[in-house]
Amino acid sequence: MIKVDRLTRTYGGFTAVDDVSFTCQPGRVTGFLGPNGAGKTTTMRVMVGLTPPTRGTVTIGGLAYHEIPNPGRHVGVLLDAGAQHAGRTGREILTLGAKTMGLPASRVDEMLALVSLTDAEAKRRMRNYSLGMKQRLGIAHALLGDPSVLILDEPANGLDPAGIRWMRDLLKGYANRGGTVLLSSHLLNEVELVADEMILIGRGKIVAQGDKKSLLAQSGPAASLVTSLDNEALVRALQAKGYAATPAGEGLRVSAAPVEVGRAALEAGVVLTDLRNGARGLEDLFLELTAGTQREGHPDAATQLTDQPTPSQPQQGAQA
Known part of the structure; x- marks a missing residue:
């Protein structure tokens, strides 16, 4: 140990x-x-x-x-x-x-x-x-x-x-x-x-x-990404159970675990073609918790870049 x-x-x-x-x-x-x-x-x-x-x-x-x-x-x-x-x-x-x-x-x-x-x-x-x-x-x-x-x-x-x-x-x-x-x-x-x-x-x-x-x-509530043969019918079935569903590509992002989405689809007779966990993973949690220590995307880095003159622009006070 x-x-x-x-x-x-x-x-x-x-x-x-x-x-x-x-x-x-x-x-x-x-x-x-x-x-x-x-x-x-x-x-x-x-x-x-x-x-x-x-x-x-x-x-x-x-x-x-x-x-x-x-x-x-x-x-x-x-x-x-x-x-x-x-x-x-x-x-x-x-x-x-x-x-x-x-x-x-x-x-x-x-x-x-x-x-x-x-x-x-x-x-x-x-x-x-x-x-x-x-x-x-x-x-x-x-x-x-x-x-x-x-x-x-x-x-x-x-x-x-x-x-x-x-x-x-x-x-x-x-x-x-x-x-x-x-x-x-x-x-x-x-x-x-x-x-x-x-x-x-x-x-x-x-x-x-x-x-x-x-x-x-800690990375967030349960969520799923799902695609079906009838997304409109699936949305109605999910909303009837109190789950929010929003468009995501060719499918939907649902505020429910995959097992709940699958159960709602089965009860509604909707055929699913794709169903996966849509909750954030370790990478998202890592980046969120260490955001202040990251070089990429850090506000200071962006400020440093925007404060620098581009190669085609002479610095203020420089000879033309």
């Missing part, structure tokens, strides 16, 4: 992490989400002893990271897949890790097979690895000691669609076996698929946290 208690980290007058508290439970994947600069990586660096906290504590299994004997056997960490000696081969990197942790050499072969790095790739030097290969090697190193806790920062970065699915299955299987997973990622749809709990952070503060169902319930 990971426990973060009132964690604060400042750099001079800048507060990167501000009084943050949360817990990651065994058997669950916790998604740690936030825009660039929100404090995710700083929090994770404090967890594994790379950055000292200004105030507050972080414990893993009841101990601070530096108190854990042979920590690689208990905590698997991937914060930067490229943070290895560029001149060493993938096999050498894992072999050094295995020796440091007191593991048999056979564990290296097991991990290479697990992350699908071939013998030829394992003999290639790190500087010649693609980003996806570096990620796979980093994951192999994190899992080398068969830890009970995984702390991963953007582990799917650089993976192709097949690799992302593999990563998703790997993490779900790890949690199902009782492991604790803290996963930071910008791939919101992937986090929504794999995470049991989610923590949203912006400007160093927690803006929302909870299980996936309760968080997504």
Whole structure:
């Protein structure tokens, strides 16, 4: 279990992490989400002893990271897949890790097979690895000691669609076996698929946290998108039950859950050709809760752009 208690980290007058508290439970994947600069990586660096906290504590299994004997056997960490000696081969990197942790050499072969790095790739030097290969090697190193806790920062970065699915299955299987997973990622749809709990952070503060169902319930009331062979008849049936229905493309947007729309259509004898959940998802909730920290769409950014002269317009006072 990971426990973060009132964690604060400042750099001079800048507060990167501000009084943050949360817990990651065994058997669950916790998604740690936030825009660039929100404090995710700083929090994770404090967890594994790379950055000292200004105030507050972080414990893993009841101990601070530096108190854990042979920590690689208990905590698997991937914060930067490229943070290895560029001149060493993938096999050498894992072999050094295995020796440091007191593991048999056979564990290296097991991990290479697990992350699908071939013998030829394992003999290639790190500087010649693609980003996806570096990620796979980093994951192999994190899992080398068969830890009970995984702390991963953007582990799917650089993976192709097949690799992302593999990563998703790997993490779900790890949690199902009782492991604790803290996963930071910008791939919101992937986090929504794999995470049991989610923590949203912006400007160093927690803006929302909870299980996936309760968080997504905050994104708005139930809604559906539906198309039928007789939309007018469907509107009458829905309005008779007190549901609002408005045009949306070739179909309707309805203020009711899909099951209620389907029930109303069945009772009215209307054939549906499409029916889906129209409630907002994790991406909408994320953007709403972190709106003040987003670069894109931020009012200040728009002001900066409109205040700048275009290339064809000389600045005021400039020579023509």
